[in-house]
Amino acid sequence: MNLDGQVSFALALMFILLVPFAIAGLALINTGLGRSRSAAHAMTTALCVVAVAILVYFICGFAMQGSGNAQTFPPEPKTEPQLFLHGIRWGSLSSMSVLLWIEAAGLASLIPLGAASDRWRLGPACASTALFSACTFPVFARLSQGLWVAGGQIHDPGGSGIINVTGGLTALAVAWLLGPRSGKYSANGMPAAIPAHNGVFVLFGCLLAWVGWIGLNAAGAIVNSALPSSEISARSVLAILNTTVAAAAAALTAAITTRIRFRRPDASLIANGWMAGLVASSAGCATLKPATAILTGIIAGVLVVISVEWFELHLKVDDPCGSVSVHAVCGLWGLLAAGIFVGSAGQFTAQMVGIATLLGLIFPLTYGLNWLLNRFIWYRVSPDGERQGLDLHELGADAYPEFVVHSDEFLQR
Amino acid sequence: MKLGGFLLLLSGWGIVIAALALLHGHMVAPFIYAGFAVEILGLVLVFRGHLPGREDAA
Numbered sequence: 068m069n070l071d072g073q074v075s076f077a078l079a080l081m082f083i084l085l086v087p088f089a090i091a092g093l094a095l096i097n098t099g100l101g102r103s104r105s106a107a108h109a110m111t112t113a114l115c116v117v118a119v120a121i122l123v124y125f126i127c128g129f130a131m132q133g134s135g136n137a138q139t140f141p142p143e144p145k146t147e148p149q150l151f152l153h154g155i156r157w158g159s160l161s162s163m164s165v166l167l168w169i170e171a172a173g174l175a176s177l178i179p180l181g182a183a184s185d186r187w188r189l190g191p192a193c194a195s196t197a198l199f200s201a202c203t204f205p206v207f208a209r210l211s212q213g214l215w216v217a218g219g220q221i222h223d224p225g226g227s228g229i230i231n232v233t234g235g236l237t238a239l240a241v242a243w244l245l246g247p248r249s250g251k252y253s254a255n256g257m258p259a260a261i262p263a264h265n266g267v268f269v270l271f272g273c274l275l276a277w278v279g280w281i282g283l284n285a286a287g288a289i290v291n292s293a294l295p296s297s298e299i300s301a302r303s304v305l306a307i308l309n310t311t312v313a314a315a316a317a318a319l320t321a322a323i324t325t326r327i328r329f330r331r332p333d334a335s336l337i338a339n340g341w342m343a344g345l346v347a348s349s350a351g352c353a354t355l356k357p358a359t360a361i362l363t364g365i366i367a368g369v370l371v372v373i374s375v376e377w378f379e380l381h382l383k384v385d386d387p388c389g390s391v392s393v394h395a396v397c398g399l400w401g402l403l404a405a406g407i408f409v410g411s412a413g414q415f416t417a418q419m420v421g422i423a424t425l426l427g428l429i430f431p432l433t434y435g436l437n438w439l440l441n442r443f444i445w446y447r448v449s450p451d452g453e454r455q456g457l458d459l460h461e462l463g464a465d466a467y468p469e470f471v472v473h474s475d476e477f478l479q480r
Numbered sequence: 481m482k483l484g485g486f487l488l489l490l491s492g493w494g495i496v497i498a499a500l501a502l503l504h505g506h507m508v509a510p511f512i513y514a515g516f517a518v519e520i521l522g523l524v525l526v527f528r529g530h531l532p533g534r535e536d537a538a
Contacts, residue, residue, distance in 0.1 A: 214500065216500065382530075416508070416512055419512055420496060423516045426489060426519045426522075426523060427489045427490060428493045431489050
């Protein structure tokens, strides 16, 4: 490996080591936005789900996906799929992609937990994650490497589509299969506001996610883009800058939008805005100019506020953490923005093919798999368990045993 | 309605893939957009299919 190659390897490794912060951040956000009676369960489920995703992806996910060589243009034919990562040449830059993909699978698997908060049992969550990591996630990852259109390939180095939209669409499928939390909707269909139990967790999770996303996007720009060695440093700096300014613009836009709509800034929607900016920046992180990344963030910030309200009020989807809006809706916007702002018709068409694949293949696939699994292992906790809280019902111990926190006064009767 | 919606989603993707596999040049993009439009219709049906009826919304 020459000096340029060694520098790229070291940079990629450093950025990949930051990605677990995104996982920690998302787990904290999901826990904070849920109810106090299920807080320990939310964190335990996050840990178990990440563990399942990583192991299943190690065993068969990467084999399913194939190790398309993104360092050549166009990619060389895929190597034969091999279980347990056999056949990987460790120490090469392309072997870095294995590490990144494993962490990406763990991150994507956390997304559905946000939409299923307070009512998804631990066992079914792990089983669903196994299917996600073995099938849904690698199928799109493989297709996104192989779907070529004249003028370009689907451009998504940071994983707006591969990580966030696959996770977000799975979140929507699971939220539909589980149904809303008890007491969420009144008889006339009006939603009750069930507040986040710990806003500090949520906002601190956003800051952790920022660090993780910087690693994710910069590592993706190095590992998943066909860049010459001389461009790698510049592109990774651009990826970090774009990620940061998009998140900042989205959070401020969400704050202004909620201030206008609800007369005061809403903390959980500002957090969702921040995450929406991170998600939307991922697809174009290495190619957009910073000004267009800001524009992408601004639109994501407005989109997430409208989308959260629309899903809850009009589509009757009970998504306590806004996972569908943040990851699916803003992930799709990120893919589209990468096509619009690059300014090439061929690239725009390629991004549209990616979006069409996510909606037309991945969504029915993940819905069908979860529907089938739900027939064998009932996803939803019993009504008694939901009233008691998943902490006591499934784990036998509360997250906050010293406090009386089991109050239902905000629910409609 | 849900099943019809999901079938439309798959059909739309089929149109997109068929366009990529069978067509060349300027003909590809219009068929990709047509497939995408079919998917939007499918998505509308899926969402409508999942709306709870007024009587069981509680």
